[in-house]
Amino acid sequence: MSVSHALEADVLRRQDPELADVLLAERERQSTTLQLIAAENFMSPAVLAALGSPLANKYAEGYPGNRHHGGCEVADVAERLAVRRAQALFGAEHANVQAHSGSSAVLAAYAALLRPGDTVLALGLPHGGHLTHGSPANFSGRWFDFVGYGVDPESGLIDHEQVRILARTRRPKAIVCGSISYPRHIDHAFFREVADEAGAYLIADAAHPMGLVAGGAAPSPVPYADIVCATTHKVLRGPRGGMILCGGDLAERVDRAVFPFTQGGAQMHTIAAKAVAFGEAATPAFAAYAHQVVANARALAAALGVEGLAVTTGGTDTHLITADPAPLGVDGRTGRRLLAAAGLVLDCCALPHDARGLRLGTAAVTTQGMGAREMTYIGGLLASVLRGGTDPARAREDVRELAAAFPPHPR
Numbered sequence: 001m002s003v004s005h006a007l008e009a010d011v012l013r014r015q016d017p018e019l020a021d022v023l024l025a026e027r028e029r030q031s032t033t034l035q036l037i038a039a040e041n042f043m044s045p046a047v048l049a050a051l052g053s054p055l056a057n058k059y060a061e062g063y064p065g066n067r068h069h070g071g072c073e074v075a076d077v078a079e080r081l082a083v084r085r086a087q088a089l090f091g092a093e094h095a096n097v098q099a100h101s102g103s104s105a106v107l108a109a110y111a112a113l114l115r116p117g118d119t120v121l122a123l124g125l126p127h128g129g130h131l132t133h134g135s136p137a138n139f140s141g142r143w144f145d146f147v148g149y150g151v152d153p154e155s156g157l158i159d160h161e162q163v164r165i166l167a168r169t170r171r172p173k174a175i176v177c178g179s180i181s182y183p184r185h186i187d188h189a190f191f192r193e194v195a196d197e198a199g200a201y202l203i204a205d206a207a208h209p210m211g212l213v214a215g216g217a218a219p220s221p222v223p224y225a226d227i228v229c230a231t232t233h234k235v236l237r238g239p240r241g242g243m244i245l246c247g248g249d250l251a252e253r254v255d256r257a258v259f260p261f262t263q264g265g266a267q268m269h270t271i272a273a274k275a276v277a278f279g280e281a282a283t284p285a286f287a288a289y290a291h292q293v294v295a296n297a298r299a300l301a302a303a304l305g306v307e308g309l310a311v312t313t314g315g316t317d318t319h320l321i322t323a324d325p326a327p328l329g330v331d332g333r334t335g336r337r338l339l340a341a342a343g344l345v346l347d348c349c350a351l352p353h354d355a356r357g358l359r360l361g362t363a364a365v366t367t368q369g370m371g372a373r374e375m376t377y378i379g380g381l382l383a384s385v386l387r388g389g390t391d392p393a394r395a396r397e398d399v400r401e402l403a404a405a406f407p408p409h410p411r
């Protein structure tokens with residue numbers, strides 16, 4: 001039984017009112033504010049039900065047909081289903097659905113292909129790289145020799161010439177393409193060509209756009225990358241977790257890099273929920289959703305531009321937007337705080353020209369059924385709060401009203 005179902009059935013409330021109150025408060029927060037965090041979404045009731053299913057009780061170290069634990073016959077069916085659906089959805093020869101998170105998937109990809117000390121070329125963190133792309137605070141920065149490429153400070157677009165030069169001069173063992181904040185499609189064919197020229201593996205960290213790929217609203221990295229890492233939450237609308245796709249030639253190395261090298265027992269309830277999400281993502285309704293996510297992001301980016309924010313790259317191809325609110329008189333950090341008080345929940349991010357900006361995404365509000373009209377309204381309200389034209393407490397009431405008209409599911 002999922003948390004929301006359990007709350008409705010009053011199970012938690014009776015047994016643990018203290019914790020039940022916490023969960024109800026979070027449900028209230030999510031349904032009265034707007035989730036514009038680019039990495040968040042609302043899972044379907046079916047995905048939540050699988051997460052709260054009896055498979056949560058099951059230990060299943062290993063892979064289907066070859067488990068350390070007994071009693072895995074049902075778990076095996078669930079995992080095979082998830083793998084088959086992921087392969088079909090993304091056209092991949094091999095899928096590993098056990099990675100506990102996006103970071104675990106990247107760790108396993110490195111473990112499959114690299115040795116400690118190897119050189120890896122990735123988008124630098126100040127330009128939108130993830131922690132796992134060489135942060136000194138992360139295993140990646142400590143165990144590998146990361147070289148960062150960047151984006152052009154004017155256009156905000158990946159500096160392809162720099163990528164080519166660094167690949168030629170530094171001869172990396174792997175090149176990573178993927179970002180936490182890049183709003184444009186990544187040119188996978190270009191990265192494949194550069195990787196081939198340098199004799200490097202190509203790892204696509206498609207944590208953000210993979211849901212768009214599933215819905216046919218973004219180009220797929222699968223035909224180009226040696227390994228594709230992704231999260232199953234975000235636009236894909238599945239449970240929090242990771243996934244790895246690769247060709248048959250790397251299947252065994254990838255599987256062994258996940259288990260036993262970097263993980264123990266698989267989380268079978270999450271894998272079952274991934275299977276449900278992959279099933280949902282294969283439907284025409286999900287394709288329509290993915291295209292609407294992009295249309296909404298474009299509408300929101302346009303509204304922000306009209307209101308005077310400096311939108312990075314001038315717009316977006318995806319679900320995410322980054323923008324500098326400085327022209328309205330605030331920096332990203334102050335902006336995030338003001339907007340949080342208004343119930344507009346979003347992130348700060350690094351911007352190409354060394355400032356802190358705002359990062360927004362439309363995955364969750366699109367799941368709620370909002371369209372371009374609402375995006376224009378949100379853009380106007382957001383800018384008015386930043387500019388000091390609308391008091392955040394006043395805007396909070398408008399946000400509450402809008403959220404009530406578009407309730408997230410499951411209710």
Ligand SMILES: Cc1ncc(COP(=O)(O)O)c(C=O)c1O
Nearest residue numbers: 039101102103130179180205207
């Ligand atoms: C590009 C990229 N890689 C990896 C991750 C890590 O995913 P997780 O938070 O599930 O570890 C993220 C998360 O946002 C991401 O954007």
